[in-house]
Amino acid sequence: MANEIKINQLELENSLSNIKSTAESLEPSYPTNIGDGNQMDTVRKLNAVNHELERLVEAYKELFLQNEEMTRQSIKEMIDADVDLSNHISAK
Numbered sequence: 001m002a003n004e005i006k007i008n009q010l011e012l013e014n015s016l017s018n019i020k021s022t023a024e025s026l027e028p029s030y031p032t033n034i035g036d037g038n039q040m041d042t043v044r045k046l047n048a049v050n051h052e053l054e055r056l057v058e059a060y061k062e063l064f065l066q067n068e069e070m071t072r073q074s075i076k077e078m079i080d081a082d083v084d085l086s087n088h089i090s091a092k
Helices: 011-027 039-089
Strands: none
Touching: 011 039
16 A cells, blocks of 8 residues: 555654653743832833743643644544454455
């Protein structure tokens, strides 16, 4: 079959586990209280930017973990479909 898709389940599981552990270890911690009590506009803007950056990294982490889980589910469904098809062909 020229258009065959081969799935190396062990390799995929290892890669996905690595992706998951890397994403889970991502802990953003940016200072959000630089110059506490300082009224300088630049300091307030820097604190706001750091807060937004922290929020953005958390959202990225969550999205990344959702993507990893969806990939796992897709691979499982492809393998299950392959097994079902194989069983159906073997039964004939």
